[in-house]
Amino acid sequence: MIKEIGQRNREILRLVVETYMATGEPVGSRLLSKKLDLKLSPASIRNTMADLEDAGLLFAPHTSAGRLPTESGLRLFVDGLLQVGDLTRDERSAIENRCAASGRGFQEVLTEATAALSGLSGHAGLVVAPKVDAPLRQVEFVPVGPGQALVVLVSENGQVENRMIEMPLGMSQAALAEAAQFLSRRLKGRTIDLAREEVLSELTTRRAELDQLTSKVVEAGLAVWGGEPSLQGRNTGGTLIVRGSANLLDDVAAMADLERIRSLMEELENTEEMLRLIDLTHGSEGVRIFIGSENTLFRQAGCSLIVAPLQNQQQRIVGAIGVIGPTRMNYARLVPMVDFTAQVVGRLIG
DSSP, rough: TTSSOOHHHHHHHHHHHHHHHHHHBBBBBBHHHOOSSSSOOHHHHHHHHHHHHHTTTTSSSTTTTOOOHHHHHHHHHHTTTTTOOOOOOOHHHHHHHHHTTTTTTTTHHHHHHHHHHHHHSEEEEEEEEOOOOOOEEEEEEEETTTTTEEEEEEEEESSSSEEEEEETTTHHHHHHHHHHHHHHHHHSSSSSHOOOOOOOOHHHTTTTSHHHHHHHHHHHHHHHOOOOBOSSSEEEEEEEEEEEGGGGGTOSSSSHHHHHHHHHHHHHHHHHHHHHHHHHHHSSOEEEEEEEESSSTTTTTTTEEEEEEOOOOOOOOEEEEEEEEEETHHHHHHHHHHHHHHHHHHHHHH
């Protein structure tokens, strides 16, 4: 369609979108006449804007106002007129330094990457990842208080995840060590999903040999790490990190907008919706842009999503990372920022 609307229409659409992104205000013909390289009168510009409005690319928010781009107009701009920029050396260094630190686990890398994206973009950064299903190397139980223990799971690729579990009162350090040894021997080189039923079956037959408290801790560890299957048969355990959500309120002008943002955050906290974010990146080799209602996840929030897949060194998609912001956010600057952050995290998670 971009080739069909003509050079004059393309140039005016581009200026309307870019001015709107910079100011958030409707754009009038008089302002455009000062910015256009083409020698056009305000009357000619108004006629062209009327044509773009008839094509569904612009709209007037109220009588006698300037024009704003519709979602279709923004999509046309992003697909055919957007000139993607590049990150500065300082921005690249900031992302790399924020994410990279020796000894950091998978969760910490994701948290720092999300915070870096939010800080540099001025919008909300988010990352989603399914629960760890990499083959395991070691399991440990660390007592942290009466009736509580920390489960430490170390995968073969070096990822480390921690989770709190309830444990029986009076559990000795020796019983915890026995539980860790029992699980480590049977899970080593396998995922929990693959080994879970076998381990539980063995617990049933060997309960007389294992201390009763030890058996309970083993079962608790399997339960908290295995997750519960959803109605669609998918595991609902996973990671969702959102940083800078307060930035979404910067452009809010009405209570209705506040309600839409609140609705968005509630949807993000829903595990099934979280997993759908990962699905958005499947089949995509790079950054994808979803404007407003194009993505049903954010259809009520009036936000755009710039998202990229997180791929490990085996080119397997293990999550997604991106930025949520108003539809007028600076796509040219944010697309390379999200893309570079995804590449950095992909290298770090192995």
